[in-house]
Amino acid sequence: MPSIPKALVVFFAVAALLCGGHAHRKDHAASVYDVTQYGAAPSNRDNRDAFLAAWRAACGSTAGNSTLVFPKGTFAVGAVQFEGPCANRGAPAVVIHGVLQPCAGGGGCHLSDDAWITFSGLNNLLITGDCTFDGQGHRSGKPKSKTTTLVLEDVTNSMLRGLAFVNSRGFHVNLRRCTGVVAEGLGIHAPAASRNTDGVHVGHSRHVRILDSVIGTGDDCVSVGPGSVDVVVSGVTCGPGHGLSVGSLGKDGGEQDVRGLVIRNCTVKGTTNGVRIKTWPGSPPSRASNITFEDIAMANVTNPIIIDQRYCPHDRCSDADKPSQVQISDVTFRRIEGTSSGPLAVRLLCSEERPCTGVRLDDINLTCGDVPCRSEFSNVRGPLVPVVAPAPAPGSSPTAAAGGEEEEADVASRVSQQLGRLTWWLPLTVRGFVQEGTTKTEGRLIF
Ligand SMILES: *[C@@H]1O[C@H](CO)[C@@H](O)[C@H](O)[C@H]1NC(C)=O
Ligand SMILES: *[C@@H]1O[C@H](CO)[C@@H](O)[C@H](O)[C@H]1NC(C)=O
Ligand SMILES: *[C@@H]1O[C@H](CO)[C@@H](O)[C@H](O)[C@H]1NC(C)=O
Ligand SMILES: *[C@@H]1O[C@H](CO)[C@@H](O)[C@H](O)[C@H]1NC(C)=O
Ligand SMILES: *[C@@H]1O[C@H](CO)[C@@H](O)[C@H](O)[C@H]1NC(C)=O
Numbered sequence: 001m002p003s004i005p006k007a008l009v010v011f012f013a014v015a016a017l018l019c020g021g022h023a024h025r026k027d028h029a030a031s032v033y034d035v036t037q038y039g040a041a042p043s044n045r046d047n048r049d050a051f052l053a054a055w056r057a058a059c060g061s062t063a064g065n066s067t068l069v070f071p072k073g074t075f076a077v078g079a080v081q082f083e084g085p086c087a088n089r090g091a092p093a094v095v096i097h098g099v100l101q102p103c104a105g106g107g108g109c110h111l112s113d114d115a116w117i118t119f120s121g122l123n124n125l126l127i128t129g130d131c132t133f134d135g136q137g138h139r140s141g142k143p144k145s146k147t148t149t150l151v152l153e154d155v156t157n158s159m160l161r162g163l164a165f166v167n168s169r170g171f172h173v174n175l176r177r178c179t180g181v182v183a184e185g186l187g188i189h190a191p192a193a194s195r196n197t198d199g200v201h202v203g204h205s206r207h208v209r210i211l212d213s214v215i216g217t218g219d220d221c222v223s224v225g226p227g228s229v230d231v232v233v234s235g236v237t238c239g240p241g242h243g244l245s246v247g248s249l250g251k252d253g254g255e256q257d258v259r260g261l262v263i264r265n266c267t268v269k270g271t272t273n274g275v276r277i278k279t280w281p282g283s284p285p286s287r288a289s290n291i292t293f294e295d296i297a298m299a300n301v302t303n304p305i306i307i308d309q310r311y312c313p314h315d316r317c318s319d320a321d322k323p324s325q326v327q328i329s330d331v332t333f334r335r336i337e338g339t340s341s342g343p344l345a346v347r348l349l350c351s352e353e354r355p356c357t358g359v360r361l362d363d364i365n366l367t368c369g370d371v372p373c374r375s376e377f378s379n380v381r382g383p384l385v386p387v388v389a390p391a392p393a394p395g396s397s398p399t400a401a402a403g404g405e406e407e408e409a410d411v412a413s414r415v416s417q418q419l420g421r422l423t424w425w426l427p428l429t430v431r432g433f434v435q436e437g438t439t440k441t442e443g444r445l446i447f
């Protein structure tokens with residue numbers, strides 16, 4: 001197209017802005033739905049009906065670009081679901097300035113065990129504001145429920161930006177069956193001792209981005225569950241908590257596969273795990289593949305790098321002795337450095353029935369305080385990429401192969417150890433293994 005029409009378009013756009021300012025503001029004002037205009041008030045009573053009335057007006061508005069506003073103040077509300085679809089297949093922008101708290105119970109206040117605040121069946125939703133979702137979960141000891149603070153269900157092309165969450169009773173944010181959701185600039189805080197308070201959980205969702213957030217809870221900072229495809233977690237500072245996790249997988253039968261995850265540019269501090277994949281013992285078949293953890297800084301993390309296919313929290317698993325049938329493949333751990341607070345810096349404990357395949361450790365540089373760093377591998381299978389000039393490891397004997405040939409390796413329950421620092425230089429890890437008989441294989445780790 002020649003440039004004149006484009007210039008005309010710009011001209012008219014600017015003219016519209018300059019001349020139509022008044023009309024524009026009026027339209028804008030007309031499309032703002034303030035919950036207090038629908039009867040909501042800062043108080044302990046349940047504001048659910050007022051919130052829903054305001055939502056129905058905003059959601060039903062055909063004017064376009066409507067905004068649902070929660071002004072400053074502390075508003076109580078019971079379980080509430082903001083449902084779509086809205087007019088024009090979009091959704092209002094939701095701007096929350098106040099504090100939301102669960103209502104105190106009684107007086108018709110209804111709390112749910114599943115979700116506290118739900119947005120469902122929506123496209124083009126934005127939730128933002130300098131708000132706080134205060135779950136009040138861990139004020140006086142044990143929470144009574146595992147209620148998730150904010151659930152997005154069947155939501156597409158949407159964004160959560162700059163929201164703050166404290167003390168959820170269960171997960172803080174759960175994305176279920178979502179496509180194309182970006183969560184950025186979240187702040188999520190709960191005590192280290194609060195159980196099941198995952199920061200952000202993703203399940204049965206695609207094309208999800210969790211960016212530039214600070215998360216510290218009593219459970220996983222981010223957990224990526226069954227059915228997750230193309231999920232990127234980047235710029236997350238995690239701790240306290242249980243780290244950045246894939247899983248748990250295989251708790252139920254018929255779970256959908258997990259694939260295409262990237263966890264990068266994150267800092268993990270004072271957590272029990274750093275980056276982790278966990279599957280239950282005895283879990284039915286499914287797959288987890290194409291998972292990359294890279295550019296992760298660890299500070300004082302008990303298990304910085306861990307695959308655990310016998311994940312059994314609280315030691316209560318009916319199938320504790322059975323291998324997991326979740327097949328883990330194509331997992332890369334790259335450029336991970338920092339400090340481990342435990343001696344086992346790397347633990348890759350895969351299923352004897354479905355050994356992990358295509359696992360790469362590349363540029364891992366971890367220290368374990370005053371004790372030697374150790375690593376532990378079981379049922380990890382290559383092909384392992386050729387080693388490029390491994391750093392000489394003091395005290396290690398020369399290894400068999402020196403070529404660069406790709407080899408298949410099974411490393412069964414080996415523990416390797418090096419004083420002080422555990423470092424992998426370029427790509428990889430296990431080589432010079434010797435096959436002994438039919439069942440037993442051995443490997444040596446090169447650092
Ligand atoms: C809504 O706002 C966007 C950008 O702010 C604009 O492109 C779009 O045309 C607006 N839609 C309506 C229906 O006013
Ligand atoms: C890495 O994450 C930090 C936030 O922790 C962010 O400020 C920075 O821009 C990110 N860098 C890249 C290359 O994404
Ligand atoms: C692995 O996942 C990433 C991120 O979703 C994707 O871009 C890439 O194409 C996937 N690779 C393969 C081989 O599927
Ligand atoms: C490391 O983390 C542990 C808890 O895992 C904590 O007790 C200890 O104070 C931390 N040390 C440092 C140096 O942060
Ligand atoms: C390993 O990390 C330490 C800092 O923790 C750094 O001083 C050292 O240069 C790193 N080594 C390599 C080979 O990157």
